[in-house]
Amino acid sequence: MEPETGQELDDGCDKLITGNTQLTGIIGYPLTHSLSPQMHNAAFKALGMDWAYVPFPVKPSGLEEAVRGLRALNVRGVNVTIPHKESVLEYIGEVDETASLIGAVNTLKFEDETIMGYNTDASGCLRALEEVTSVDGSSVIILGAGGAARACAFQLAVRGASVTILNRTPERARALAEDIKGALDIRVKYGGYELIPACVEGADILIDTTPVGMYPHMDDEPLVKAELMHEGLVVYDLVYNPPETCLLREARAAGAVPVSGLRMLLYQGAEAFRIWSGREPPLDVMEKALLDALQGV
Ligand SMILES: NC(=O)c1ccc[n+]([C@@H]2O[C@H](COP(=O)([O-])OP(=O)(O)OC[C@H]3O[C@@H](n4cnc5c(N)ncnc54)[C@H](OP(=O)(O)O)[C@@H]3O)[C@@H](O)[C@H]2O)c1
Incomplete structure (x- = not known):
């Protein structure tokens, strides 16, 4: 039903990447089964945005460098998944109230002065x-x-x-x-x-x-x-x-x-989309992308 590895998944990003393209993505390790690239790239495409979402496998030993590097590369934001949801707190500036209570984040936004953390799983x-x-x-x-x-x-x-x-x-x-x-x-x-x-x-x-x-x-x-x-x-x-x-x-x-659980996956992604771009996420498009990805379309 589902491809065995992330490499076999079509990431839904068939656009030309240029120096103007705004980058987002996901950090985790291993990153084998994430459906988020399909969901977000479909949303960017539907809204005609010059944005792209890239999976970045990051080992725990490289987390601090990765966060600094993403910021230096002007990445707009990333999702954070296992095993970094708690450990990444050490490397970010501010955390919203819910994420602070939970002690874990799944979304980062790189801003001029700081790195903000959110928990859109919640x-x-x-x-x-x-x-x-x-x-x-x-x-x-x-x-x-x-x-x-x-x-x-x-x-x-x-x-x-x-x-x-x-x-x-x-x-x-x-x-x-x-x-x-x-x-x-x-x-x-x-x-x-x-x-x-x-x-x-x-x-x-x-x-x-x-x-x-x-x-x-x-x-x-x-x-x-x-x-x-x-x-x-x-x-x-x-x-x-x-x-x-x-x-x-x-x-x-x-x-x-x-x-x-697909509803939670959809809504945590939609909220991250809103945090990064300030735009209303196209829920229908994102849901269809998730279902297509699960069916291997
Ligand atoms: N829909 C979404 O957006 C979304 C978001 C996040 C996670 N998830 C899903 O939620 C699930 C859990 O993720 P997680 O990050 O919370 O994992 P986790 O931190 O590893 O926790 C797994 C929990 O399930 C229990 N468990 C594991 N195997 C079990 C079994 N065979 N029988 C009974 N209990 C078992 C564990 O019990 P012990 O404490 O005894 O080990 C532990 O409490 C995964 O399937 C993940 O894909 C979905």
């Missing part, structure tokens, strides 16, 4: 949810306690949700809950996956931030089956490849409301 997660439900006052179960869970949990706690974090390693769930309590003075419940049945029963929103069901393991057993879900429960799987995961199929079977 705003993207929220926007995708707010398309289908109201977050304020809702009861949210988050499965997983890694980087994506952290961005979602902080953002939802800030927006007035009652958050419970369940993880394979309960100690990591506890650590995240304590970080949120320390930063926001909001109590967050936590535990292991054995609490899934009891917690899901009373929940409004279930967010799976684990890689379970991700390509090429699409047939793995989902962490929550249909019999534990109820009608109206919002089931949000952050996995976007495939767009329709086994968890989302279970949600449909239960009459729950499925939300694909």
Whole structure:
């Protein structure tokens, strides 16, 4: 379904690059499966912008030099992905409020005087949810306690949700809950996956931030089956490849409301586009580029 390596992906950039072309891109390591080049290059093209988006594989040992170099080369901004989302904070000037709370950034903007950091994973997660439900006052179960869970949990706690974090390693769930309590003075419940049945029963929103069901393991057993879900429960799987995961199929079977991780990918990218260019992102074009890329078109 998806090409095996980034090299085989068409980056969607068939334009002539000149000295006037404004550069953006993504830094991470390894950078094998990023769909962001297709999404952003399609958006630049649709708006007739002389901009391009380039993947830059950057090893952890080269991060500081890379950030300085990107700035010196007049790059407008970059996305930041694993493993640099936290470590890059050391090399940037200012961080917006949400990113500062979370302690991680996924978007940098190079300005004349400074380098600004943002966390559009958090705003993207929220926007995708707010398309289908109201977050304020809702009861949210988050499965997983890694980087994506952290961005979602902080953002939802800030927006007035009652958050419970369940993880394979309960100690990591506890650590995240304590970080949120320390930063926001909001109590967050936590535990292991054995609490899934009891917690899901009373929940409004279930967010799976684990890689379970991700390509090429699409047939793995989902962490929550249909019999534990109820009608109206919002089931949000952050996995976007495939767009329709086994968890989302279970949600449909239960009459729950499925939300694909593709929505978060789209909205985090759209927000980064807006931050860099100040222009309204062409969402339809960006979504189509993502779907085409996943289908190998
Ligand atoms: N849609 C989007 O825009 C978007 C954005 C960011 C991330 N994501 C997706 O979110 C997922 C997680 O990313 P991440 O950066 O948070 O990764 P991460 O930091 O490695 O965290 C992964 C979490 O999943 C748990 N986990 C891993 N394998 C598991 C398994 N087989 N069964 C149960 N739990 C398991 C881990 O538990 P332990 O703590 O016990 O190891 C950990 O809590 C990935 O699939 C990523 O592609 C999507």
